[in-house]
Amino acid sequence: xxxxxxxxxxxxxxxxxxxxxxxxxxxxxxxxxxxxxxxxxxxxxxxxxxxxxxxxxxxxxxxxxxxxxxxxxxxxxxxxxxxxxxxxxxxxxxxxxxxxxxxxxxxxxxxxxxxxxxxxxxxxxxxxxxxxxxxxxxxxxxxxxxxxxxxxxxxxxxxxxxxxxxxxxxxxxxxxxxxxxxxxxxxxxxxxxxxxxxxxxxxxxxxxxxxxxxxxxxxxxxxxxxxxxxxxxxxxxxxxxxxxxxxxxxxxxxxxxxxxxx
Numbered sequence: 291x292x293x294x295x296x297x298x299x300x301x302x303x304x305x306x307x308x309x310x311x312x313x314x315x316x317x318x319x320x321x322x323x324x325x326x327x328x329x330x331x332x333x334x335x336x337x338x339x340x341x342x343x344x345x346x347x348x349x350x351x352x353x354x355x356x357x358x359x360x361x362x363x364x365x366x367x368x369x370x371x372x373x374x375x376x377x378x379x380x381x382x383x384x385x386x387x388x389x390x391x392x393x394x395x396x397x398x399x400x401x402x403x404x405x406x407x408x409x410x411x412x413x414x415x416x417x418x419x420x421x422x423x424x425x426x427x428x429x430x431x432x433x434x435x436x437x438x439x440x441x442x443x444x445x446x447x448x449x450x451x452x453x454x455x456x457x458x459x460x461x462x463x464x465x466x467x468x469x470x471x472x473x474x475x476x477x478x479x480x481x482x483x484x485x486x487x488x489x490x491x492x493x494x495x496x497x498x499x500x501x502x503x504x505x506x507x508x509x510x511x512x513x514x515x516x517x518x519x520x521x522x523x524x525x526x527x528x529x530x531x532x533x534x535x536x537x538x539x540x541x542x543x544x545x546x547x548x549x550x551x552x
Contacts, residue, residue, distance in 0.1 A: 291321035292522055292537055293544040293551070294515045295469055296386075296424060296449045296497035299325045299346075300335050303501035303512050312343040315515040321345055321541070322551060323515050326386035326424050328353035330364040333371050340380045347551060349385035349424050350375060355393060357408045358401055365411050372419055382550045383446065384416040385424025392428045406433070413441040422446040422547055425466070431457045438464050445547050450499055452482055455489075462493045467547045469497040472505040472513055475524045487528040495547070496522055496540045 294315070299308050312323060325336045326349040333350050340346030350371050352360050375381035389405050391397030396405060416423045423446035427434050431453040438461075445465030450473065451458065458468055470486045473479050486494070498521065500513040505521055519533075522540065526533040545551050 291541055292319050292496065292518045293322040293324070293541045294320055294498050294500075294518045295324050295447055295467075295495045295544050295548075296471075297323045297325060297500045297515045298328070298502070299323060299500070299515070300332060300339050301501050308339060309342065311514055311516060312345060315518065316343075316345045318516055318519050319537070320515050320518050322347055322544070324349060324382060324424070324548070324551075326353075326383075327351055328386060329356040329360065330367050333368070337375065337378070337381070347380045347382050349383040350381070351385040351387040351412055351424070352408055353386045354388050354390040354396065354405050354409065354426055354428075357405050358396070360408060365408070365415070368412070369415050372415060372421070376419070379550070379552050382548045383422045383424050384412060384419070385446070386426050386449065387412040387423055388426030388428075388449075389430035389434055390426060390428040391430045391433075397429070406437075409434075410437050410441065413437055413443065416446075417441055417443055420444060421550075424449055427451065427453070435460050435464070438466075447495055447497075447547060449497060450503060451485065455485060458485055458489050458493070462490065465547075466493075467495045467543050468493050469495050470525060471497045471499055471521055472503040472508075472517070474528070475505040475507070475521060476509075477506075483528055486525055491529075491539050492543060494525070494536075494540050495544045496525065
């Protein structure tokens with residue numbers, strides 16, 4: 291059985307197909323699909339969507355790309371939503387949170403300061419609740435790590451990891467797993483493929499980030515959690531292991547770092 295540790299099943303690209311897609315993924319062996327929130331407006335959406343699917347789970351957080359539109363009061367709403375969600379067995383983490391210095395303008399001036407403020411405050415919310423985090427890390431690995439050294443957490447996942455081997459080791463030292471998905475399937479993605487093949491097996495988790503980061507056989511079409519087993523097959527080939535072993539390793543790692551995942 292497989293676990294998709296990061297899938298935006300609520301995205302508009304899925305339209306009215308989320309139920310069919312979740313069921314099809316389950317039939318293909320995807321036992322869990324974790325749906326992270328991106329802003330205050332979709333906290334209820336991801337909770338309700340996860341509740342509708344036997345393989346659904348969710349996280350709550352404010353995505354860095356949506357920080358420019360966010361208000362400081364949204365952090366209070368997030369804290370209250372998390373307190374309420376602690377009684378929900380489908381709630382597993384704080385996320386998607388982090389820093390994005392790739393999108394033009396976000397990594398500069400006041401918007402960078404606002405991103406860092408929302409990131410650090412959400413880390414504190416996770417720390418206070420004893421929850422892991424789902425991290426958006428885009429051209430921001432060193433700054434992400436700087437805050438993680440200051441604010442002690444029970445761990446989490448560096449989603450769509452694309453840093454150096456040294457950065458990968460530091461995330462792992464701090465209790466984090468590394469998310470690999472569609473980018474790993476491209477033969478020219480040499481750095482990601484080297485990381486996927488060489489980091490400690492205890493650091494590996496799989497994700498789709500659907501509808502984004504489509505694997506090579508789908509690009510540029512919409513990605514789906516249905517693709518996770520085939521993405522896992524690529525990881526098995528890179529590491530020279532049976533695909534069943536990769537399913538076992540990555541699912542175990544996901545449950546270890548997200549202990550609320552039932």
